[in-house]
Amino acid sequence: MRTTKIQNRLKQYILDKLHLLRVEELDLPDHAINEFEDIYHNVLTAEGNSITYKSSYPKYQFLNYIIENKNVLVHGSNNSLISSFEPKESSLFNGRPIKAVFAASDGVWSLFFAVKKREGYIGSLRNLCITVPTKKGIKRYYYFSINNEDAHDTWTNGTIYILPKNSFKRGGISDEWVCEHDVAPVAKLSVTPTDFPFLDKVSTHIETDSALKTILKAMFIKK
Numbered sequence: 001m002r003t004t005k006i007q008n009r010l011k012q013y014i015l016d017k018l019h020l021l022r023v024e025e026l027d028l029p030d031h032a033i034n035e036f037e038d039i040y041h042n043v044l045t046a047e048g049n050s051i052t053y054k055s056s057y058p059k060y061q062f063l064n065y066i067i068e069n070k071n072v073l074v075h076g077s078n079n080s081l082i083s084s085f086e087p088k089e090s091s092l093f094n095g096r097p098i099k100a101v102f103a104a105s106d107g108v109w110s111l112f113f114a115v116k117k118r119e120g121y122i123g124s125l126r127n128l129c130i131t132v133p134t135k136k137g138i139k140r141y142y143y144f145s146i147n148n149e150d151a152h153d154t155w156t157n158g159t160i161y162i163l164p165k166n167s168f169k170r171g172g173i174s175d176e177w178v179c180e181h182d183v184a185p186v187a188k189l190s191v192t193p194t195d196f197p198f199l200d201k202v203s204t205h206i207e208t209d210s211a212l213k214t215i216l217k218a219m220f221i222k223k
Contacts, residue, residue, distance in 0.1 A: 012132045015141050018219040020128070021198050023108060025137030026064055032057050036065045043187045051162075051189040059195045063107025063160060068138060071165045072186065073103035073177050076114030080159040084184045092172030100178035102171070103163050106131065109175065111196045112144050114158030123147030123207045126214050129175050143218045148204035155193035161185040 015022075028036075035055045039062065043049045053059060066072055075085070085101040092098055104110045109129040116125060128143040146154065163185055168177040193199055205214040 008132050008134065012134060012139060015130060015132065015139075018141075019221065020130075020219060021142040021144070021201055023060070023064075023140040023142075023197070025134055025139050026061065026068065027136065028057070028061065028065065032061075033065070036062050040066055040070060049187050051187055053189060058197065059160075059189065059191060060107040060111055060197055063110070063189070064138075064140075066162070067105050067107060073105055073163045073165050073168055074107060074110040075101075075103045075161045075163055075185075076110035076112065076158060076191075077161065078114070078116075078118050078156055078158050080157075080188070080190065082159075082161060082185070082188075084182055085161075085163075085179075086182050087180055092178070093176050094172035096172060098171075098178060098180070100171075100180045101163075101168075101183050103168055103177045103179070104129070105165075105175045105177060106140060107160070108140065108142060108197060110160055111158075111191060112198075112202075114160050114191050115155050115193045115196050115199075116146065117154060117156040119156075120153075121147070123149070124205075124211065126205055126211050128215055128218075129173075131175055142198065143203070143215055144198060144201075145203040145205045145214055145218070147207050149207075155196075155199070157190065157192050160189045160191055162187040162189070 043051045087099045087101050089099050106129050126145040130141045132139045167183045168179045171178045
């Protein structure tokens, strides 16, 4: 346990020195927690229910709250009509091929995939999500990049699907999760581009550059 704490402190120290986007640990007042609890419990009357979001707090905070406290994961999509997810051929973050449904234990990461317009998009989406447990909770670090030729009509409305965590196992990195059988969402949340907190901080990359080069530049070169 002590070794893990030391490793996490060192990891946080290094990540804080890099030029990554970040979200601090959740520090919610009681009334925000009560709002999130009410929103979550009101929707769990049937699978696939749409969440009516009536909180003044950002949606990514709600998503991270239920991820940290409700044994659920999230999946972001432009498609608002998914009633069941089926495994598809893809690859894990570490490059290993797999046929699976993907989910994340991070709300901001999934929001990027929910609101990035995929129709007509040519090229790769380069992104990174790293989380570190701390005394205060979970600190979150990110990098997001789109093809530099995709400058117009970039964003769209999307949907975050809430999925049961007990159907998934860890993927290629700690916040990537996979399920190798069909899985139905327990709820869904409509989102817009403005719900993504780093909309104006998404980088662009040259498609011919390697993904590793793109991410290393983001880490060590300040914009």
